[in-house]
Amino acid sequence: MLSMTAFARANINTEWGSVTWELKSVNHRYLEPYIRLPESARNLDVMVRERLRSKLSRGKVDATLTLQLAESAQSLSLDAELVAKLTEASRQIDPAATISTMEVLRWPGVVVEAKYESEEFDAAIRQCLDQAIMELIDNRKREGKAIAGMIDERINAMRAEVASVAAVMPGLLQKQRDRLTERLAELQDTLDPERIEAEFVMMAHKADVEEEIDRLVAHLDEVARVCAQKGAIGRRLDFLMQELNREANTLSSKSISPQTTQSAVEMKVLIEQMREQIQNIE
Secondary structure, rough: EEEOOOOEEEEEEEEEEEEEEEEEEOOOOOEEEEEEHHHHHHHHHHHHHHHHHHOOOEEEEEEEEEEEEOOHHEEEEOOOOOOHHHHHHHHHHOOOOOOOOOHHHHHOOOOOEEEOOOOOHHHHHHHHHHHHHHHHHHHHHHHHHHHHHHHHHHHHHHHHHHHHHHHHHHHHHHHHHHHHHHHOOOOOOOOOHHHHHOOOOOOOEEEOOOHHHHHHHHHHHHHHHHHHOOOOOOHHHHHHHHHHHHHHHHHOOOOOOHHHHHHHHHHHHHHHHHHHHOOOOO
């Protein structure tokens, strides 16, 4: 089980300078990468997206690359052709106007930073990214393990509530039948016995929660099975939470005692707690 919430940072030093990748991920329905690259590394955008998609299935992932070139590799130059075009454009607008040096330098693309042209540096960027991705996955696993423990605790608590309801239901149904029998005892001579028995059957059917209990047990078993699987399981678990909630609502609507009502409420609280955690599962 992998959480979608994690952070990772990796750094590699080369003769050209240092490479640093920072990855931050939060929960999201799909994989949605946001890549921040220096201008000199814009050509790596596709590569970064492909590497992220090959390792991650879901989550909003912010990936930031920071390059710190060594002093020997740092230099600035001017795009003389662009400067000439800017000067000519200014004169066409107003021949008497003058354009300041700082205004020219602020224009995008006028100041050209030194571009690295080293296969070794490119390889270092890829290697550093792979290290950051693996660290992110490891952190996701640790967070996922903690979430799995929380879900397991709530599964066990729900099993206890379901077992409690299953244990008391036969007695509750019998008590309800006995009370109704006593109330109708005085009217027994004027009522049709077959009609009374039919009413008993209908009452028992409306209050019977055996199917709901069976489905709750089956859904809890499925949640435990899915949690033990590898890969992206978040959507499947989210669907199972909806099914569990449906059965808990039905159980509550059929309740014939404060005890079963309280158990149904407790189940819905546990389901909501699991659902909140599952929102962070890949």
